[in-house]
Amino acid sequence: MIPETYKPVPSTHLTEDQFSELLTGAAPPDGSVLSMAEEHVLHCEQCAAELDSLRESLSLFREASTAYANEQLRRMPLVHVRVTQVHRPLLRPMLLAAAAALLLAAFVPMQMLLRSASPAPVQTVRHTLPAESVQRYAVESNEALLEDVRRATSSSVPDAMQALADPTAGVDLVQQNSSQRKD
């Protein structure tokens, strides 16, 4: 007959995976493994103590981290801004139109500025004359030129009414002669 206080002493302790399974509560596909681990903890004081200690530490870690985070969250300067949430189905076309207008407003003055900055093309005015008159004018001018040349070469003696080339060229000489005479 087995006494009630008898506890079977396990020969081996929990493996790392069994320990993790018990801590996470993740049931393996074969549930018997977890039940074996649970069964072991019931009879192994060492494993039970370690498991309890770790569970307690993890629980404290969670409580302390949560309390600390909540405290920090309370200190966070959460300035609330009122934001109006309006459904605007026409918002996008309006934005596109505004962008196009803006682009146009920037483009037109720029083009005007570029035009004023570029040098104006030289405007050549051509007086177009009829071909006959041009030809006549050329013949007349040639004849006149020939006539002038002919006259210049033929007149060795100036005409009676022709002006002297330089009427005052001999003035200084005349005055000098007269002053010599006075002396």
Next chain:
Amino acid sequence: MAPEDIQTFPSGIAIGAQPCSTPLDDLENVVALYQPRVFRFLLANLRDRDAAETLTQETFLRAWTARSSFREDCSVGTWLIRIALNLARDHTRTGRFRFWKNIASHAVDVADVAASVPSAEVSSETRLIAQQQVAHIWETVANLSHRQRTVFLLRFLEEMDIPEIAEATGLPLGTVKSHLYRALNVIRARHAVPEKEDR
């Protein structure tokens, strides 16, 4: 145009309205419900109050702007944690985070966390032991790898079950379990050391 609805937001959140019906439309309630949870997770994960605060607001901003893509295949809380996780991961990848982590001017002090142990009617000695236990786990968690820490915090701080963690992290169930078990092994090994030292 008359406003149809007026809501309040934490400062810094600029929103644009979208005419659709999702559980996130009532943002005031969503923030009130989930802000402590998101902030607590980010604070424990990043150990930086300013970063946790900024990323908490960013989480709700992202959730609001992308609310039309919320297909309700998971709970709002899990979806928000998923957004927070992505933001935390992007944040820790930047060089800026590493720089500030080194300076640690606004990092969480372990002593402050340990001092936050709820003051039940216990003796000062018991309270001191509890504070030591908390400080020890807090420090051990800080040294875990990013994935192990994330999975551990989701399970033991946020009390999410393993399928939920898998949903939030996008990891397969087996991977979540293996990261969780490894984290617990590290914590268990280090947890045993001070007890032996005390004896």
